[in-house]
Amino acid sequence: MTGVIFDVKRYAVHDGPGIRTTVFLKGCPLRCWWCHNPESLKKSVQDITRTVKLDGKTFDVKEKIGREVSVEELMTEVLRDSMFYEESGGGVTFSGGEPFMQPDFLAAATKACHDQGLHVAVDTSGFVAHEHLVKVIDNVDLFLYDIKHLNDEKHRNYTGVSNKQVLDNLAFILEKGKRVIIRYPVIPGLNDESSQLKALEMLLEVYRGRLNELHLLPYHNIARGKYERFDLPFKMDGTASLSKADLEPLKERFIKLGVEVKIGG
């Protein structure tokens, strides 16, 4: 069993509890306007050319975005930091792209981690076929679960897909008693209007007691350069980045609901 990944980030300390290794799987069915990992969208390995300078000379360097790995290879890699996971209560996080775009690989990899006693987190958009979720869910200790917009029409507009499946899957995961952290990217002008925030409040209200953690991710135009590098259209021109401080009032608002809120992932 092999999969295509585009990065393995060690000492990931913001993708779940403790010190973690985050494995980024390639491929995503969504096309969010604000995506800051545009290199993750295509499932296949991509060739790019980068220009680098050394000693005043310029080199064109060919690089591959993504590589194919077997579950065994991946396990060797993630187990290297076992000591750190143990010491910190950390583990492995699967992110993307959308990790469920490679459902069999994700199932095999999460199972392998689970069998080794590692804490497993999956960072997902929730846009996942139910059957795929079923294959994976028992191996997962924590879902980092994106809610991007609660109005379906707007969700389709900004991400290219409906949010129905996202919300259905959320219900299913919570039903199974899994720990879920909602990650809400706050995008100025796109999903920060009062009706949206109200809708988010209502969602948290519905799952009160089972859904207690919310991460507010401030929009950042960090990825602009990457769009140029990958020759993709950048739809966020004119939208300014948010700072942590900008989200403080929002944080206060959700804390009042009895939810644990963090700004940033």
Added chain:
Amino acid sequence: MNDRIKKLRQQTLEAVNSLSEERALLLTEFYQSSEAREISAPVRRAMSFKYILSNKYINILDGELIVGERGPSPKATPTYPEVSLHTLEDLEVLDQRPKVSFKVDEKMKKDYEETIIPYWKGKSNRDKIMALMSPEWKNAYEAGVFTEFQEQRAPGHTVADGKLYRKGMLDFKAEIQNGIDAIDFFNDPQAYDKLEELKAMDIAADAIIGFAQRHADKLTQLANDEQDSDRKKELEEMAVVCRNVPANAPKTFHEALQYYWFVHLGVITEVNPWDSFNPGRLDQHLYPFYVRDIKEGRLTKEQAKELLMSFWVKFNNQPAPPKMGVTAKESNTYTDFALINVGGVKTDGSDAVNELSFLILDVIEEMRLLQPSSMAQVSKKNPDRYIHRVLQITKTGFGQPSIFNTDAIVQELLRQGKSLEDSRDGGASGCVETGAFGKEAYWLTGYFNLSKVLEITLHNGTDPRTGKKIGIETGDPASFESLNDLMEAYKKQVNYFIDIKIEGNNKIESIIGRNLPVPFLSIIIDDCIAQGRDYNAGGARYNTSYIQGVGMGTITDSLTAIKYHVYDKNSLTLDAFVKVLDDNFEGHEALRYDLINNTPKYGNDDDYADDQAREVFEIFYNAVNGRPTARGGAFRINLLPTTSHVYFGQVMLASTDGRKAGEALSEGISPVQGADRKGPTAVINTMSKIDHLRTGGTLLNMKFAPQFFEGTEGVNSLTQLIRSYFRMDGHHIQFNVVNADTLRKAQKHPEKYGDLIVRVAGYSDYFNDLTPELQEEIIRRTEYENF
């Protein structure tokens, strides 16, 4: 920080560094006097020590609570012509050099010209050493294969333990007298030497008591003249303190600090020992006084802090005595490496962190002085909240305190044959050196340039910079058929140069043991009194001599590059590779790019590279470890550079890891600057492939952006990172919190900062991978967050 401390702190920060002729003149006066003739070396040293302390100027600064200066005023640094004699030209250089300068006035130059140089020329310890070194030693030394610590400063490299706080000098005098009474002239061939040494110690004890009395007298006089009634009372109390200590054991927190400070001044006035001197486990030694004084209403927490701060200022007033020549380049700083330890374990092995540990950390944070240096011992038994507090200080980017693994230190000491109790009472001093405090003379003898030896091996014994044959012939590199052949040749060269170094060390130790005894220091280090033997002649309970390996990253990457490109990929021959180095990569930029970016590197948890580190470690270790020293101890290794990696890089051509001629080597056991690209856990995994427990200290420096210290989560993660490293027996870790300046450098030279990770927005990324606009933003944010 109250107004008094603010003022004292300002004073020490603003004091201009200068050289003082006072000590050199007094010393010379004594040596020229009739009293100095026809007496034994230890007694001569003790009497000159007493002469200096009896006649030097006593300076009590306005508002200070702890008194005593080594020079006539703060940062007026004495010279030590009996150890190494500055020339007039040296004085000129020190006065004029732009960095780490020392002002030298006309009077001093005149005294040097007319009195000091004429007397000491040819007689200094350095002159004696250099006269005895072999041509092979001089060749290697001049080529930068190794340095020599004792050519300009006396050994010292030791730390005080708790006995100071239990015994006064009068108690030591009684022990000395017992020793004298017990001398057996019937059966002991060493009897006369013992007698002279013990007599010398007795004189030295009187000298320090007299020195304190002079301070007491001056304080009484100042009190009589003082108009301000509060200060008058303070001065009177300080006079009482100086009449009691160090003659007697201290009774209060204040007396304990003042006692140590007199001892400190004694040690650094007697000679110019390396790493000055060091109170060691300060939180442990002072804690009983602190608790008792507070309980009995003599002291408040605030007063304790004020006293500690006044004590801190005294360290900063005593810069490292300046050197010259090669040694000046290898370690050029005002810092004199007094490394105060907090935390760790008690003698019985239990958690030693106490309220005073935290109070001292507060002092370190608020004082933010260059000296003293500070470190936190971290044992598995110490609580996390203690590490969190340490990291809060580290975060401010001032490089202190560094963090050490107590449990590793204890095992290192045990492996060397120390008792469990002595090991637990130990710690680290200087940069990262492990020691049994109060009981061990652990001398550093010189840095060893592991990469230079490879360069010489690749040129069949010749130093390519000079064309001089300084090594042995181990074969033309063209004839090496495998990495193994090269490693065999490298090993022979390492052994050859270590032999030369050790031969030199043994001569030097003998010269120092006979000519430069330190009777004062010998009083306070076990078991010099009991053995009637000087600290410098093997009188300490444990005697160790270190050779410090430098540039683990560079040598590993250099060997790995050869393994990869020459023997595995066959993309060029070793011969051709050597020519590329001789050309400093001129016309081979693409190869250099490949070496930097597409070649396995040390620091990435990749055994392909890390295996070479293991092998180099074994070669170096086997060449040095356990060999006997002239004073009855053993040679050991440690892996630390101070700043010698810069000097060692300057004496080298380009290296096969892509480093250009003259550029610095890697430092300590850290990866080559920018070569670690898999994050901190990978670095730590690589570091733990080295067997720290067989060293006397390793140094790991890691760069972090301040964002990594953000919030409880950031601090928790770093705490866990430290805990993990220490579980793997890592010895030391230091977090270098990068500032905006560093980030600007990274923009200009991305190839040197491939390892630099910054926290961006909800995630982290390599700084090099960010767009220029974003780099700018991170720089702005870092500037903001640092202050």
